Amino acid sequence: MQKIIFIGAGSMAEALIHGWIKKSVVNPKALFISNRSNKERLQELVEAYDVNLMGDTSQLHDADLVILAMKPKDARAAMEVIAPHLGTDTAILSVLAGVSIETIEQYLGSRPIARVMPNTSATIGMSASGIAFNKHVTKVQHALYIQMLEAVGTVIEVEEEKLHAVTALSGSGPAYLYYLVEAFENAGAEFGLSKEVVRELMVQTIAGSAEMLKSGNVEPQTLRKKVTSPGGTTEAGIKALESMSFNETIANCVRSAENRSRELARGE
Numbered sequence: 001m002q003k004i005i006f007i008g009a010g011s012m013a014e015a016l017i018h019g020w021i022k023k024s025v026v027n028p029k030a031l032f033i034s035n036r037s038n039k040e041r042l043q044e045l046v047e048a049y050d051v052n053l054m055g056d057t058s059q060l061h062d063a064d065l066v067i068l069a070m071k072p073k074d075a076r077a078a079m080e081v082i083a084p085h086l087g088t089d090t091a092i093l094s095v096l097a098g099v100s101i102e103t104i105e106q107y108l109g110s111r112p113i114a115r116v117m118p119n120t121s122a123t124i125g126m127s128a129s130g131i132a133f134n135k136h137v138t139k140v141q142h143a144l145y146i147q148m149l150e151a152v153g154t155v156i157e158v159e160e161e162k163l164h165a166v167t168a169l170s171g172s173g174p175a176y177l178y179y180l181v182e183a184f185e186n187a188g189a190e191f192g193l194s195k196e197v198v199r200e201l202m203v204q205t206i207a208g209s210a211e212m213l214k215s216g217n218v219e220p221q222t223l224r225k226k227v228t229s230p231g232g233t234t235e236a237g238i239k240a241l242e243s244m245s246f247n248e249t250i251a252n253c254v255r256s257a258e259n260r261s262r263e264l265a266r267g268e
Contacts, residue, residue: 001064001144002030005054007078008070009035009042012095015122016067017049019152023125026148032059036074060085068094068104072264075099079107086111091141097167098264101134101160112137114145117163117171118152127153128173130166164265168257176253177206 004026006013013033020026033045034054042053060066060082070078075096091112094104101113114137118129129149133142149155158166181202188198212223228234 001026003032003063004030004065004067005032005034005060005063006067006069007034007082008068008074009033009038009045010069010071011120012118012122013067013069014045015120015127016069016095016118016152017045017051019122019125019127020148021049023151025151032063036070036078057082057085060090061087063087063090065091065093068092068096068099070096072096072098076103076107076267079104083108091137093145097171098164098261100265101132103265105134110136112141114141115160115163116145116149116155117166118149118155119171119174121174122152125152127155128170129153129155130158130163130170131155132158132160132163164258164261165254167261168254172257181206 006017017031017033020031021028028050029052031049031051032054033042033051035042045051046053054060063086066082066086068075068078086108088111092104092108092114094101094113094115095118096115097117099115101115104113104115105111113134114131115133116129116131118127121127122129127149129152131145131149133145137145146155146157156166181199184202185195185198188201189195209223212218213220224238228238
């Protein structure tokens with residue numbers, strides 16, 4: 001693609017820019033960035049990645065792809081601004097939580113539109129992304145979007161309705177894991193372990209456990225039971241989690257995030 005314009009320059013936009021440039025998927029000179037008002041943020045990205053600033057909305061006309069990456073609450077106002085300036089062949093890729101393809105079509109017209117829910121691990125090429133397409137996306141565009149997202153991690157095509165769940169699971173998932181590590185750091189401090197020591201231990205534990213899950217078709221339950229000796233330390237910890245309704249807590253976490261995605265879709 002000769003010209004890709006980001007509307008919005010937050011953490012997800014940066015994650016994609018960083019990942020694509022690192023993997024040489026997109027030439028930095030093909031990337032243009034804009035946001036509503038934070039000029040310092042734009043300058044940071046220009047200096048960090050050698051990308052271009054979008055001068056004004058007239059530059060949208062010959063864009064091959066426009067990426068919607070603003071805050072969901074700002075989406076409708078931003079789409080009203082850019083709509084008159086889009087070229088007839090310009091495609092749209094949205095990373096907005098909760099904003100439906102139907103809503104995007106309402107504001108930007110009938111054109112190729114894809115909705116993707118990546119996560120910030122795209123920065124290091126390890127995103128877990130879900131993607132859905134409208135009927136105007138061609139086979140060539142479909143293959144290109146998949147290729148671009150595979151360059152920054154794993155991508156799975158789903159029905160658009162399922163993107164609410166994808167958002168709640170993998171889109172928000174990194175934050176839950178970081179929160180978990182924070183909790184382990186606090187727990188370790190009770191026993192005199194430094195934050196640095198706990199973090200090193202837990203990061204390697206999470207990475208190793210993830211590799212175990214990826215290495216074969218072994219169910220998480222089976223792997224858990226292999227670690228959990230009767231009467232041992234792991235069993236004591238598991239029982240403490242069960243006593244605090246750990247499974248239901250996680251389910252409530254995902255339900256709340258999924259529900260919030262649906263609220264955003266309704267403009268709430």
